[in-house]
Amino acid sequence: xxxxxxxxxxxxxxxxxxxxxxxxxxxxxxxxxxxxxxxxxxxxxxxxxxxxxxxxxxxxxxxxxxxxxxxxxxxxxxxxxxxxxxxxxxxxxxxxxxxxxxxxxxxxxxxxxxxxxxxxxxxxxxxxxxxxxxxxxxxxxxxxxxxxxxxxxxxxxxxxxxxxxxxxxxxxxxxxxxxxxxxxxxxxxxxxxxxxxxxxxxxxxxxxxxxxxxxxxxxxxxxxxxxxxxxxxxxxxxxxxxxxxxxxxxxxxxxxxxxxxxxxxxxxxxxxxxx
Ligand code: SF4
Numbered sequence: 001x002x003x004x005x006x007x008x009x010x011x012x013x014x015x016x017x018x019x020x021x022x023x024x025x026x027x028x029x030x031x032x033x034x035x036x037x038x039x040x041x042x043x044x045x046x047x048x049x050x051x052x053x054x055x056x057x058x059x060x061x062x063x064x065x066x067x068x069x070x071x072x073x074x075x076x077x078x079x080x081x082x083x084x085x086x087x088x089x090x091x092x093x094x095x096x097x098x099x100x101x102x103x104x105x106x107x108x109x110x111x112x113x114x115x116x117x118x119x120x121x122x123x124x125x126x127x128x129x130x131x132x133x134x135x136x137x138x139x140x141x142x143x144x145x146x147x148x149x150x151x152x153x154x155x156x157x158x159x160x161x162x163x164x165x166x167x168x169x170x171x172x173x174x175x176x177x178x179x180x181x182x183x184x185x186x187x188x189x190x191x192x193x194x195x196x197x198x199x200x201x202x203x204x205x206x207x208x209x210x211x212x213x214x215x216x217x218x219x220x221x222x223x224x225x226x227x228x229x230x231x232x233x234x235x236x237x238x239x240x241x242x243x244x245x246x247x248x249x250x251x252x253x254x255x256x257x258x259x260x261x262x263x264x265x266x267x268x269x270x271x272x273x274x275x
Contacts (some may be wrong), residue, residue: 043092052227054264062099146202204245
């Protein structure tokens with residue numbers, strides 16, 4: 001296997017972030033954080049085009065091959081870093097590159113690397129497979145909204161909430177207790193977009209019956225978007241509101257909110273430098 005080239009872009013208090021250049025010159029990102037977890041990319045660009053994310057700003061170029069997915073892990077190991085966990089949560093929508101992503105999750109398991117993924121949820125048939133059959137130690141489902149209009153704005157090519165929660169409502173009760181514990185919802189708080197009490201309450205009404213953990217993420221602003229992080233006060237108010245709505249809520253880790261930590265930022269900055 002030819003390993004991709006790693007360009008170290010940032011070494012922060014909590015993470016090492018790399019621009020990964022693939023054999024054809026395409027670029028993605030890999031981030032080693034908390035001293036034990038490696039976040040890898042599954043596609044060059046992304047078709048979901050969430051407006052707060054730099055990865056989807058130019059749409060999708062292509063999916064990564066299994067060797068390119070594994071190559072990110074091997075290239076980081078070759079730098080002397082030792083991941084214990086691998087999460088497919090970087091550039092790209094994992095369910096849009098299902099065959100290679102499923103295969104790399106299995107490879108990670110065989111290597112003793114606990115694998116996980118983050119998805120916007122579509123296509124729903126693949127979400128069903130991922131929830132019930134894929135070899136992972138954690139699946140986080142990006143929702144970011146309580147109403148359909150907000151979901152359509154923030155996750156434009158993801159499945160609508162009604163269909164998504166109908167699928168989850170049918171499936172989650174059939175999962176084993178272990179699988180249920182490994183499944184979580186994510187709500188990224190974006191100032192003026194999804195931080196209103198009505199929006200949060202609508203999300204809590206949908207999510208509470210599932211009994212899944214909810215990760216409330218603070219936004220990392222990216223250079224391709226006007227989207228702004230909510231203030232700390234608004235973030236804490238949202239946390240309290242979701243908690244009062246009956247949800248088990250977790251806050252963002254420090255690793256997630258470092259400067260230039262937004263998905264796709266490093267590739268966008270490198271492209272701007274090279275232009
Ligand atoms: S947040 Fe994820 S799904 Fe949305 S555009 Fe970025 S990489 Fe794609």
